[in-house]
Amino acid sequence: MEKKQFQAESKRLLELMINSIYSQKEVFLRELISNASDAIDKMYYKALTDDSLSFEKDNYYIKIISDKKNRTLKVVDTGIGMTKGELEQNLGTIAKSGSLAFKTENEIKDGYDIIGQFGVGFYAAFMVADVVTVISKAHGSEEAYKWESEGADGYTIESYDKDHVGTEIILKLKENTEDENYDDYLEEYRLKEIIKKYSDFIRYPIKMNVTVQKPKENNENEFEEHVEEQIINSMVPIWRKNKNELKKEDYEQFYNEKHYGFDKPLKHIHISADGTVRYQAILYIPERIPFDYYSQEYEKGLELYANSVLIMSKCSDLLPDHFSFVKGMVDSEDLSLNISREMLQHDRQLKVIAKNINRRIKNELQLLLKNDRQTYEKFYEAFGRQLKYGVYSEFGAHKEDLQDLLLFYSSTEKKLVTLDEYVSRMSEEQKYIYYATGESYERIEKLPQTELVADKGYEILYFTEDIDEFAIKMLLQYKEKEFKSVSSGDLGIEEDEKEKKKDNAEKEFEKLFAYMKNILGDKVTDVRASKRLRSHPVCLSSEGEVSIEMEKVLQAMPDNQNIKANKVLEINTEHDVFNSLKEAFEHDKEKVTLYTNILFNQALLIEGLPVEDPVEFTNDICKVLV
Numbered sequence: 001m002e003k004k005q006f007q008a009e010s011k012r013l014l015e016l017m018i019n020s021i022y023s024q025k026e027v028f029l030r031e032l033i034s035n036a037s038d039a040i041d042k043m044y045y046k047a048l049t050d051d052s053l054s055f056e057k058d059n060y061y062i063k064i065i066s067d068k069k070n071r072t073l074k075v076v077d078t079g080i081g082m083t084k085g086e087l088e089q090n091l092g093t094i095a096k097s098g099s100l101a102f103k104t105e106n107e108i109k110d111g112y113d114i115i116g117q118f119g120v121g122f123y124a125a126f127m128v129a130d131v132v133t134v135i136s137k138a139h140g141s142e143e144a145y146k147w148e149s150e151g152a153d154g155y156t157i158e159s160y161d162k163d164h165v166g167t168e169i170i171l172k173l174k175e176n177t178e179d180e181n182y183d184d185y186l187e188e189y190r191l192k193e194i195i196k197k198y199s200d201f202i203r204y205p206i207k208m209n210v211t212v213q214k215p216k217e218n219n220e221n222e223f224e225e226h227v228e229e230q231i232i233n234s235m236v237p238i239w240r241k242n243k244n245e246l247k248k249e250d251y252e253q254f255y256n257e258k259h260y261g262f263d264k265p266l267k268h269i270h271i272s273a274d275g276t277v278r279y280q281a282i283l284y285i286p287e288r289i290p291f292d293y294y295s296q297e298y299e300k301g302l303e304l305y306a307n308s309v310l311i312m313s314k315c316s317d318l319l320p321d322h323f324s325f326v327k328g329m330v331d332s333e334d335l336s337l338n339i340s341r342e343m344l345q346h347d348r349q350l351k352v353i354a355k356n357i358n359r360r361i362k363n364e365l366q367l368l369l370k371n372d373r374q375t376y377e378k379f380y381e382a383f384g385r386q387l388k389y390g391v392y393s394e395f396g397a398h399k400e401d402l403q404d405l406l407l408f409y410s411s412t413e414k415k416l417v418t419l420d421e422y423v424s425r426m427s428e429e430q431k432y433i434y435y436a437t438g439e440s441y442e443r444i445e446k447l448p449q450t451e452l453v454a455d456k457g458y459e460i461l462y463f464t465e466d467i468d469e470f471a472i473k474m475l476l477q478y479k480e481k482e483f484k485s486v487s488s489g490d491l492g493i494e495e496d497e498k499e500k501k502k503d504n505a506e507k508e509f510e511k512l513f514a515y516m517k518n519i520l521g522d523k524v525t526d527v528r529a530s531k532r533l534r535s536h537p538v539c540l541s542s543e544g545e546v547s548i549e550m551e552k553v554l555q556a557m558p559d560n561q562n563i564k565a566n567k568v569l570e571i572n573t574e575h576d577v578f579n580s581l582k583e584a585f586e587h588d589k590e591k592v593t594l595y596t597n598i599l600f601n602q603a604l605l606i607e608g609l610p611v612e613d614p615v616e617f618t619n620d621i622c623k624v625l626v
Contacts, residue, residue: 001156001158002156003153003154003155003156004088004154004155004156004157005153005154006152006154006155014123014126014151014152015152025127025128025180026185026194026197026198027124027198028124028125028127028128028171029064029075029185029191029194029195029198029199030121030194030198030199030309030310031121031122031124031125032075032121032122032124032125032169033062033075033195033198033199033202033206034121034199034202034309035121035122036062036075036076036077036079036167036204037062037077037079037202037203037204038079039077039079039080039081039166039167040060040062040077040078040079040080040204041079042079042080043055043060043078043079043080043139046080046139053139057204059078060078060079060204061077061078061204061205061206061207062075062076062077062202062204062205062206062207063075063076063077063206063207063208064076064191064195064206064207064208064232065208065209066186066187066188066191066208067186068183068186071172071173071182071183071186072170072171072172072173073129073170073171073173073185073186073191074168074169074170074171075168075169075171076166076167076168076169077166077167078164078165078166079165079166079167080138080139080165081136081137081138081139081141081144081165081166081167082134082136082138082145082167083138083141083145084143084145084157086138087134087136087145087147087157088157090122091122091134091147091149091155122169125169125171126151128171128173128174128182128185129171129172129173129174130150130151130172130173130174130175131148131149131150131171131172132148132149132169132170132171132172133146133147133148133168133169133170133171133172134146134147134148134167134168134169134170135147135160135162135167135168135170136162136166136167136168137162137163137164137165137166137167138165139165143159144159144160144161144162145157145158145159145160146158146159146160173185173186188208188210188211191208192208192210192232195208195232195233196232196233197310198309198310199233199309199310200233200234200237200310201233201234201235201236201237201240201305201308201309202233202235202308202309203235203236203308204235205231205233205235206231206232206233207229207230207231207232208229208230208232209227209228209229209230210227210228210229210230211225211226211227212225212226212227212228213225213226214226237305237308237331238250238251238254238282239270239272239280239281239282239329239331240280240308240331243270243272246270248268251265251268251270251282251284252264252265254282255268255284255327258303258329260284260286260327260328261284261286261287261288261290261327263286263287263288264287265284265285265286265287265327266285266286266287266368266375266378266379267284267285267364267368267375267379268282268283268284268285269281269282269283269284269285269328269360269361269364270282271283271356271357271360273353273356276352277332277334277349277352277353278332278333278334279330279331279332279333279334279353280330280331280332281302281328281329281330281331281357282328282329283302283326283327283328283357283360283361284326284327284328285325285326285361285364285365285379285383286325286327286382287378287379287382288382289325289382289383290325293325298324299314299316300314300316300319300321300324301313301314301315301316301317301318301319302314302315302318302319302326302327302328302329302330302357303315303328303329303330304318304329304330304331304332304335305329305330305331305332306331306332306333306335307331307332307333308331311335315330317350317354318330318350318353318354318357319354319357319358320354320358320390320398321386321389321390321393322386322387322389322390322391322393322398322402323358323361323362323386323390324386325382325383325386326361330353330357332349332353334349335349335350358401362401362402362405365379365405366404366405369404369405369418377407377416380407380416384406384407385465385467387402387405387406388406388465388467388468388471389467389471390402391403391406391471391474391475392467392470392471392474395474396474396475399474399475403419403475403478404418404419404420406418406419406471408422408435408461408462408463408468409441409461409462409464410422410459410460410461410462411436411444411445411450411454411459411460411461411462412425412459412460413459417461419433419478419479420478420479422459422461423478423479423481425459426459426481427457427458430456430458431481431482431484431492432481432482432483432484432491432492433461433477433478433481433482433483433484434453434458434459434460434461434483434484434485434486434491435460435461435462435463435468435469435472435483435484435485435486436449436450436460436461436462436463436485436486436487437462437463437464437468437469437485437487437547437548437549438462438463438464438549438608439464439608440464441462441464443608444460444462444464447486447539447606448532448533448535448536448538448539448606449486449487449532449539449541450486451532451533451534451535451536452486452491452493452531452532452533452534453486453491453493453532455534456493460486463549466549466552466553466556469485469547469549469550469553470550470553473545473550485542485547486532487539487540487541487542487547487548488541488542488543488547489541489542489543489568491531491532509529509573509582511585512581512582512585512592513526513527513528513529513571514527515585515589515592516569516571516592516596519592519593519596519597520569520596520597520600523567523600524540524567524568524569524600525543525566525567525568526543526568526569527568527569527570527571528568528569528570528571529570529571529573530570530571530572530573532570533570533572533575534572535575536572536575536606537571537572537575537576537577537578537599537602538569538570538571538572538577538599538600538602538603538606539570539603539606540567540568540569540570540603540604540606540607541567541568541570542565542566542567542568543566543568544565544566546563546564546565546566547565548565548567548607548609550565551563551564551565551609552608552609569599569600569603571599577595577599580595581595581596594620594623594624595624597616597617597620598617598620598621598624601617601620
């Protein structure tokens with residue numbers, strides 16, 4: 001019997017396949033099952049145009065047969081089969097896709113489509129097998145043929161006795177190595193695991209002989225093993241069902257079955273798109289944040305199916321980082337797949353799907369915020385931080401998409417509010433959206449810097465997360481209203497008599513403030529009379545792009561570059577402490593140094609910043625008390 005050679009290109013490609021072009025060897029079974037499903041699809045097409053051929057779905061199935069004794073694995077289908085010429089054309093020339101050729105010649109009807117790419121995925125079998133045998137009898141043919149190959153050296157084709165139409169693929173598994181246990185692919189539990197993982201939603205039954213324990217006839221307390229044929233796959237995926245047929249419990253069950261999380265989802269989104277790109281998707285917004293969400297181990301992405309066959313467990317391209325918490329899956333008939341069938345070409349279809357999913361998630365979150373505020377706040381408690389990262393990341397590319405999803409605690413409402421709600425309450429004379437930063441709402445309430453803004457009756461947004469101010473700096477403004485920190489130099493508030501009096505104090509005590517600035521050196525950029533303080537003696541404000549709170553965040557980072565805010569020490573000239581300062585400046589310059597250092601360190605403590613020399617600070621306090 002003559003051995004035929006593969007084409008040169010095909011031979012090199014097969015050698016790559018044998019050496020695992022796929023990242024996981026287990027996908028060989030997915031590929032063979034997909035090809036078997038294609039073969040049955042082709043029988044369905046024939047039945048549509050051939051009145052003599054009836055398509056009784058119960059007669060069509062895929063069967064997996066494991067033979068541990070002979071170390072063979074068989075994949076059997078009752079599909080259309082292949083002629084001798086088709087065996088040569090489809091299997092003798094790698095990347096010659098019988099399925100794709102068939103697809104272009106036949107109109108897609110009744111939702112059936114061809115998912116396989118015979119001539120590529122088929123060769124995944126050589127990752128686990130030394131010898132691959134294909135026995136096939138084509139529909140309408142009296143003869144059957146056996147195609148056999150041991151790899152890149154070539155293949156043989158000969159006549160064979162086979163009664164029924166269809167194809168059998170027999171894999172003679174490789175010998176075990178230190179790195180790979182090929183016997184694993186003969187184990188019942190492992191085969192079921194692979195089928196459920198990749199091929200659970202193939203539309204034809206995938207059968208296996210399964211060992212089960214049954215009570216003995218005469219003694220129900222004793223069990224004996226029986227072998228029975230079982231259907232392993234679910235066949236009809238939930239996303240292909242009509243939404244009206246499904247209940248909330250069905251979506252929650254699917255969430256649990258797919259191990260998307262150990263919680264209950266707050267919301268599910270079921271998409272059936274039939275436009276320029278056809279796809280179905282079921283997306284979930286989890287209730288709780290995964291324990292590893294902000295670690296390197298966390299992997300974002302949706303499960304990606306091509307015609308109900310799992311292609312990728314985590315397709316990160318389908319989700320932007322700011323929606324990385326979303327779980328679920330996407331199934332499309334229109335995606336282009338490359339040779340390995342695992343890595344998607346970054347083609348137009350994938351980008352269209354990703355864009356649509358991004359828009360749908362945003363819209364659903366906006367509806368949740370509008371119609372179920374309590375549930376949205378529960379979501380925001382878990383994932384609001386990620387939305388803020390989305391505003392800040394990529395130089396603010398997504399800020400307009402996300403700004404209306406943000407919530408911040410309000411000083412006047414005593415609850416979380418949106419930016420839109422804040423702006424709707426602003427008085428005509430209020431120029432800015434004011435915010436204050438701190439470790440907690442309680443700490444911010446006590447900040448001296450809030451006094452002037454609060455006295456004016458203006459609402460203040462409380463920022464308690466390290467990302468908050470960075471996100472707002474990127475946002476710049478909302479509905480033409482700029483953001484302004486209560487610690488910034490110019491608060492944009494019209495001066496009253498008190499402020500005018502403090503302007504005069506600035507000039508009157510110019511020499512005192514210059515003397516204090518000289519004492520503090522480069523710790524501050526200036527010392528001045530405060531217009532914002534009412535009851536507190538001292539506070540720090542900042543000038544420039546880096547605020548004091550941002551400095552704390554940057555200093556805590558592993559790659560700390562010692563970036564610091566330009567700090568200004570503000571003194572309340574109407575406080576009793578200032579009277580002591582004035583008197584000391586006139587009669588005792590050493591006391592001015594003492595008071596200045598104490599006031600500066602007090603201001604640092606109020607801001608939550610470390611005191612440079614705690615021992616010296618406590619000694620200074622003791623000197624005042626003596």
